Amino acid sequence: MPTSRYWPLLLALLGFGLFSAASQWRASIPVLLEPVVEGRVVIAAPVLLVLFGGDRFLAANLETMRLAATGVDFGQVDTGYLIRAQQEVARLNPCHEDNYYLANGLLTWGGADREGSEVLRRASACRFWDELPPFFYGFNKFFFERDVETAASYLEEAALRATANAAGFRKFAIMLKAEQIQDEQLAVDFLQAEHDQTTDPKLKAMLAKRVKRLQGLVVLRDAQRRYEALTGKPLTEPGQLIEHGLLAAFPEDPLNLGYELIDGRIVLKKLKVAGVEDR
Template identity: 30%
Template sequence: MKFRLLFGILLLAHALLLPHLSERLKQRSVEVKLGYIPHPQILKVSVADHSLPVAEAAVMKVLFYFGTLVEKFQENIVIRPEYLNMYRTLETAILLDPYNMDGYYFAQAAFTWEVGRVKEVNRLLEIGVENRQWDYWLPFYIGFNRAYFLKDFAGAAPYMKLAAERSGDPLFAKLAARYFYESKQTDLGLLFLDTIIAQTKDKAIKATYEMRRAALLMVTALEKGVAAYRSARGSNPERIEDLVTEGLIPEVPVDPYGGNFYLDSDGRVRTTSKLAEQPK
């Protein structure tokens, strides 16, 4: 009898409190709902053979959380995202399953443009490059991030080269050659293009590579002329035409991309085309 009475009281209390608790949960900040995830090393041990579904669930958790924030924003409710927690959750998911592409895609989209955490994103992408060895998008992302956000052309070029080798896409090859040039590694750009040209069978694509190679050969000749001028006079030439006057080159070459070669304030060989085809 006492047990039934106690059970009835508990049941009544539950019925009275449930609406209040439900309302509190609805009003709770969305930020809290993402929750936390254990350290990946601890999680690896605890999940054992279930790392793939756990990793997938972690990524989906972040995607759902972020989607909820977007929905709230559309309702004019601005909630500050837990970017650090989101990043750690994605990092854990990627370490559990480095083959899951969704984590890399989201990290690239959410943490570079929106948050500016480019170096952190590149660290995650490096894991993917090492494991997803058929995937050309991941090295492309790293190359793009280094060139566009960090202005690190020397660091970008090898990744664009890798993206070109994995994909066979001429765009990546062009970007790689351009970044080698921008990072004062024109010779590496030429070596890379020689390799790509030898492997390319499509005549149209090969022609684009050969045009870029021709432009880089011109840059190399001009760079050698500038170096010789600097060695003889102890300073950089003021104009690229000075190389002709000094007899270091027979004439200023014609940029195959339709631009004009010139020297910048640091004495570097530049072209107004920026090694990109100009509209006719």
């Protein structure tokens, strides 16, 4: 019979055995119910202000921490809760940096683009030194709503506030405007004018490439019109322009994307991202 000094070891081994058996048994039981994110309470901004002694900045900070910790559960985003909570934080302190970051990441790209963009709009007005809120807002207005005028306006505002990113933001705004011009030669003239008047060397170099690319499109479309007038048939393959002697070679694209024929019309070939380009 084992002496008393071995009893603790035997009890430990027995406990480990029971724990292992219970773990194996629990792992073999299928999960029948999917976890569900329940609705959460959102306290209105005036009530939060009272609770925190009138300190709206403290109230906004603590509410942002709470929504950041509770807005995502079981891998699911509680969008309705986040919309209400982040709008209240924006009322307390529209300048709150974490709040606009979360709004852009979780709301705008989580199916609530208009609500997320409203938080960004408030942040853009409040954070007059920050380039990111107007950039995010402008990008979202174009990407989700195709509101080119508003998008270009906010991108220009982002460029005015920016340092290293100013050229990129301004080029984005200019290209959005250029894409709205249906006549390709007028679009070239517009870009050339923007190129000539800018004093930013980075932006000048960026626009020079776009001007050259668009000039290539003008050459191709002119050759296409001459081909169709000559043959009386629509162009079905860009190589036909070379075969009929209308072009010696295709124009060089400085962006290395090239051109393509879509629905009987030569267009600029764009970089496509799966699941995004058709939005």
